[in-house]
Amino acid sequence: MNINNVKSEFPILQEKLKGKPLIYLDSANSAQKPKSVIDRISKFYKKEFSNIGRSVHKLAVTATNRFEETRDLVKKYLNAKSREEIIFTKNATEAINLVASSYGEKFIQRGDEILLTELEHHANYVPWHFLREKKGAIIKFAKCNDKGEVEIDEIKKLITSKTKIIAVTHLSNVTGAILPIKKIVDLAKSKKIPVVVDGCQGAPHLPLDVQELGCDFYAISCHKMYGPTGVGILYAKKKWTDILPPYQGGGGMIEEVKKESITFPKSPTKFEAGTLQTAEVVGFSESIKFIENIGIKNIMEHEKKITEYGIEKLKRNNSVKIIGEPKDRGSIISFTIKGIHPHDIATILDDDGVAIRAGHHCCQIFHEKIGVAATARASIGIYNDKDDIDMLCKAIDNCKKIFKI
């Protein structure tokens, strides 16, 4: 599939809002879905649905097979070593909570240190905060520089003999900085510290090979990968899935239940309690096929081109200040306009059909650091083009006109 024709694959992008075409620049929040994903879910419910892994009837077998085929696809896409390393969760937040809870339960004691960065999304801070409260652990934040990057040295200098886990974002959802994961993992490995990567923004936009990255855990948000909501993935190295205790308890995740004791099966079953998001997981198989069909390198190249065009064009506007200037960056442009609050910007842009996000983007630590409560954010996905950026800039001019700036 040619990336220039991609827009036509997304039904919602053909819709008009109040007579205006939709310019969707909020993919870092959640991406739109191609027709193939939508149709797959519909087909699954029409022809193949039943609960999985339990009953013996034909439908149960079909549904289970489709579900597990998606696991195989994900395993291949991430280049994981085994399917036991691919755990389906309800979202990336749950994936990180799973690690914080199960790893924390077993390995974190009072006074142990958890190393995060100032760029983390709340999803990669709050679960560790719970652990801090519960276990008396200490959380340290590696500083980000004025370009909105976290340098390896900032992480290096916070590592002590008490550091029990490092949890970092792959790609900042505010500054767009791509963190040096490979270097962080190499450093951590030399100290025998496991690394959790929040891959919410990384997975949809960067080539992924978990064996090459070497991280212990990688959390993915499927709805940001043009997939259905309600599905997340935790990649966890087998050495951890073998020894970590289950996260939630319930049906489907047990081996044998007696009044006195319960035993648990191997991963991933051990970590997948209750009925899962069956149709959504199956639908996600089409997201992977869609991304593979276009090619992640082509996607990256395209998004880089549009992002650079956007940054250059926004920079020409004197009132616009772009937040962060990372050397290695993804397709995220956060900005402020002097004299106009981001929420006003977002409302006015919306009137022109331009959908962006405004607020702290679940990164209050970073916003506090730079001394602003909120920023506006345009995030670029597979389907965005230069016309979308032109429309964004035009809408920003309209904003300034309304506010007489």
Add this chain to the structure above:
Amino acid sequence: MELKELYQEIILDHGKNPRNKGRCNEFNSDAEGYNPLCGDKVHIYLKVGKNKEVQDSSFEGEGCAISLASASILTEIIKGRDYNVAKKIIEDFLNMIKNEAKITINSLSDEQKTTLMSLSGVKQFPMRVKCATMAWHTFDSALEGKK
């Protein structure tokens, strides 16, 4: 709903040059409001008399044009009002935003009513309603001595 009904001249003016900003002298009651969705904050300061009449009112805070204008208009209109009148203005305002009700209180001048009504456009933008109402709820908490 036209955008210009939301961003009326009067709102832009109050948003850009909010009145009663800062802590008023001798305040004896205050309350803080916070919108976790966007991080906007408002802190209301009141000087209330023996009979809970609002002798002075002011606010500190950061936020969008709508929330600043709302706090500015609120503190301006309620300053100097008796307790019952203040409560009625708050009730009328919140009713107007939430239920499209008319401003019924007769102790406001026509100009003051127009000023209050300038914020009514926000009800067409459900995600922005809290921007307009937060200061009012916070004011009510301060008036009732709730933190």
